[in-house]
Amino acid sequence: MSWRMAAAGVLSAGIVGALVVGLWLRGTEFASWLAGIAGSGVIITGLFGWALRGSAPAPEPTRDEVRESAQILAEAVDSQWTGEAANRHLFGATPLRVGWTAHAGSFLPARGTSEELDQLVVPFTAGAGRRLVIIGAAGAGKTCVAILMMLELLRRNGLPVPIFLSLSGWQPRREPYRTWLVRRIAEDHPSVDPAMARALFRAGLITPVLDGLDELPASERAAAFRQLNSCLGPADSLIITCRTREYERIIAEAEPLTAAAVVEIDAVAADDVIAYLAAAIPPRARQAWDAVLGDERAAAMAGALDRPLMLWLLRKTYLETARDPRELLDAVQAGPEVVHARLLDGLVTALYEPGGRSLWPEDQARSWFGFLARHLIRLGTHDLAWWQLHRALPRHCAPLALGAVAAATVLTTFMLAGVTTPMAWVNAAVIAEMFILGLEAELGGGTRDIEPMRVDLTMMGRVRLLAGRIAGRMLVATPIGACFTILAMVLFGPQEAVGIGLTFIVLSGVAIGVVDWAQRAFDAGGSASPRSAISADRTATLLVLFVGITTCAVATLVALWFGLVVDGSESRIASFPYVLSAAAALGFVFALVGRPRGLAFGPYRAWPLYVVSRWYLTLRGRCPARLGRFLGEAHELGVLRQVGGVYQFRHADLRDHLAAPEGSR
Incomplete structure (x- = not known):
């Protein structure tokens, strides 16, 4: 037994002992102890998750598995970067x-x-x-x-x-x-x-x-x-x-x-710049560009365009628009830096001009790009990952927002069940916050380990994995089941308590194990895009929600059996709305907020956190409501590039230029 498991066992025993003493001394009022039971279960589960996470390492792959993985990885990398190279015009008709x-x-x-x-x-x-x-x-x-x-x-x-x-x-x-x-x-x-x-x-x-x-x-x-x-x-x-x-x-x-x-x-030679421009000029602009290339200042202009980035910007801002190229001849007299700034500044104007391909106006796109660029600079990164969007929010904003959603869900469920006493409402909110606090504690106060997930229901070769997931989740559910057994023992008696506790452990283990098995990390390689990752994680979230609600329905039947069929006494009938509403609320909150690996094994789900963050930023005017579509379009237009499962601005110079205040560009 590892020191982690021993420590988790000692602390969990102390928590359960405190619950027993508290119930014996303070009585059996259900509403007053429900929050404590739920919160203690969360803490105990977190302790065992912490212990298990530091236990046995993953087995080493065999040589055949390594070779097969290398082949699959090569195919994914080739597919992804062939598409990205085409998006960057590296295979164009007039390559530079x-x-x-x-x-x-x-x-x-x-x-x-x-x-x-x-x-x-x-x-x-x-x-x-x-x-x-x-x-x-x-x-x-x-x-x-x-x-x-x-x-x-x-x-x-x-x-x-x-x-x-x-x-x-x-x-x-x-x-x-x-x-x-x-x-x-x-x-x-x-x-x-x-x-x-x-x-x-x-x-x-x-x-x-x-x-x-x-x-x-x-x-x-x-x-x-x-x-x-x-x-x-x-x-x-x-x-x-x-x-x-x-x-x-x-x-x-x-x-x-x-x-x-x-x-x-090497810097692109002036002759190569002129040759590239001459081959890329569209027929409608031939006359204007011939005049520019024949001007005595053309050599100085070509010298300012001696980098592929500048030539790409020139293509987007002048060759593919009706903009007058003679502006460049005037700008080059002020120096190459002025030409570079003009091209960088004109990119958003050219790509988001009225009547163009974009769905958004230039001023909004420029504002949103500026916010995202400054956000990345603050983080010291170039990677724009949608599942890390919450890092653009004030500290604790996302956990508080999800806590509010959880509390509202629990309160609504209690009201629908007819539980309207003030103490029940207070305890319902406490239950929701216990889930949030348990998640925060499990993450060490952060949300950095979030990753998108996808659903995989393939049975071939995964039956043993499914059995292992269910068994493992039953083990983790045992501490919470013990808490509910203690509560049921005081409320109903020892015979029913054992049945309720075992039922909880089995239901929780099967439900969480199945959902955990059905989900896999989303592979951002290949032809996958961040937008497809959002869709996949949304589907995975809905799967958790479906299983959570189904589990609550089964739990309700169990509550009916033990509360009404075994002994239909008036006191148990009165307690039934609490049992029903608590089970439904806890299941829904668990499905919404936590990953199916449970409070002990994972952080928030990526998609709900992304939705909360996106709407917060939308209400503040920092990003569009359809952020995924906006970023996908920006990638198609060339403002962004895709590296793995994240976006980056096409170049660091472009990011820094967009992040600068309007008057300093």
């Missing part, structure tokens, strides 16, 4: 040629272009444990080159699976690289659990593609390089991107990455 220069002493050719990816891929895969650092200016196309290289690696059989991971949010001084890597792979690809992610890494079957070393705080970048040098083995391959200036500062403070080749993305 991006050149690169290798630093001296590397295993790469001295020079190459994005049209010659073999010159990067072949040397990179020629030996085990090779590493590549891709550097360049902001918006130079580092991420795009990394994505194209990923897709090329996936098309070559027998190579480790490249896994794209944003470095934003990693704290290398607090979290070791391997721990962070395993956690992120499991988060971005929930079909791969942490044990499998560790096995894939140890077997050398994955190549992490770490994007945005420069997005780490300045104080953490050198520590990240030190971590990588100390953690990577001789067979561990890696691709990492970073801005040039930040990279130079890092290697001045820390050692360069061991065994790594460094390739720097």
